[in-house]
Amino acid sequence: MTKKFNFPPGPYGLPVIANLPAILSSNPTEYFTKCSHKFGDIYNLRFGQRRVCILSSTDLVREVFNSKNAQDRVTNVAYYKVFGKNAHGVAFSSKDPWKDSRRFILGLFRDLGVGRGVFESKVTSEAELVKKLAEGINRKEVDLKQKFFWAVGNITCGIVFGKQYDYNDPTLKQFINFVDVFPKVSGPGALVLTSPFLCALPFGPGYKAAVIHETLRISNVAPLGIPHVTDKDIKLSGFDIPKGTTIAANMTAILMNDKIFKNPDKVNPDRFIKNGVFEESSHVIPFSTGTRVCIGEKLARMELLIFLAHLLFRYSFKPPKDVTMPRILDGVEYAVARCPMPYSVVKSERYA
Numbered sequence: 001m002t003k004k005f006n007f008p009p010g011p012y013g014l015p016v017i018a019n020l021p022a023i024l025s026s027n028p029t030e031y032f033t034k035c036s037h038k039f040g041d042i043y044n045l046r047f048g049q050r051r052v053c054i055l056s057s058t059d060l061v062r063e064v065f066n067s068k069n070a071q072d073r074v075t076n077v078a079y080y081k082v083f084g085k086n087a088h089g090v091a092f093s094s095k096d097p098w099k100d101s102r103r104f105i106l107g108l109f110r111d112l113g114v115g116r117g118v119f120e121s122k123v124t125s126e127a128e129l130v131k132k133l134a135e136g137i138n139r140k141e142v143d144l145k146q147k148f149f150w151a152v153g154n155i156t157c158g159i160v161f162g163k164q165y166d167y168n169d170p171t172l173k174q175f176i177n178f179v180d181v182f183p184k185v186s187g188p189g190a191l192v193l194t195s196p197f198l199c200a201l202p203f204g205p206g207y208k209a210a211v212i213h214e215t216l217r218i219s220n221v222a223p224l225g226i227p228h229v230t231d232k233d234i235k236l237s238g239f240d241i242p243k244g245t246t247i248a249a250n251m252t253a254i255l256m257n258d259k260i261f262k263n264p265d266k267v268n269p270d271r272f273i274k275n276g277v278f279e280e281s282s283h284v285i286p287f288s289t290g291t292r293v294c295i296g297e298k299l300a301r302m303e304l305l306i307f308l309a310h311l312l313f314r315y316s317f318k319p320p321k322d323v324t325m326p327r328i329l330d331g332v333e334y335a336v337a338r339c340p341m342p343y344s345v346v347k348s349e350r351y352a
Ligand code: HEM
Pocket: 065, 090, 091, 092, 102, 186, 187, 188, 189, 190, 192, 221, 222, 225, 226, 227, 286, 287, 288, 289, 291, 292, 293, 294, 295, 296, 297, 299, 300
């Protein structure tokens, strides 16, 4: 007798190509979120032969991203086209090559003190530089996004090449041009830092943690994280998930869930302040969770804190006169990361 599988529900698909046209014809993030409203926190899509399971609840994402049989990555033609046939970097490899490179990088970060006090000076010196650049452009429009890309890129250079560069140095220019194509490589910290909502920030002691938490929530840097793949048949929420299924966390459905976050498309750091004290939400998981959780989380958080503190201590930022700022929700999507639409701001000295 053949085994009867109990697959998660999902939208009807055309023969052979299955749900592919729906994804190609619309904004995929929007399509995934619409499906979660219709089919629930776990549903199935099919792209040709490939089964894709989309999870829209924090608990399910935690359960499966911690399970030992859902830690592989997708390898297909599109992947090889982008990253090359021999690409075995930590983010896109599986099994022993992944374990080895993850262990190596984490060891390197530990030795360099990334995310800890000793590393702070590297981030701070870069923040000082951005402040200096901003100083020269009084009451003119500043393209903060570009400045943050350079600064965060230079910090990454410090880790990768052991050296931070002068902003006129061609090596840094080359590195930034490269990461401009691949925001994932530069570390999406740059993407969050460039958020236009800097202009709307209130500033006060004890408030920074809530501001950073809200920035990370609403920026939704990696709307589908980096998908995992199962290497065995597993059970999840009573459903059968066969070996070789791609599993993606629908971060948009989680971070913008109106049952958890009231008016989720509004910037509101106060939602994380309870009785005057910052309270973290277990649903704000932009760095994902579990065995493959983002390696750069500590660095990204340190960059956010130091850059925000440096710039906002001295300046306030406003949209230029008669200019409508792009909505945070309308980010540009690259391979796995979202980046804000182009924008400029006008800065003024807080204590002038
Ligand atoms: C706001 C900033 C960032 C966000 C929101 C973010 C988000 C993510 C997410 C969602 C994943 C997928 C985790 C999974 O597979 O479940 C990831 C993985 C990863 N991130 Fe980040 N990231 C950020 C910054 C950085 C930075 C600064 C670096 C580098 C220094 C970095 C390096 C990586 C690497 C190497 C992986 C792959 C880990 C693995 O597969 O084992 N990220 N990140």
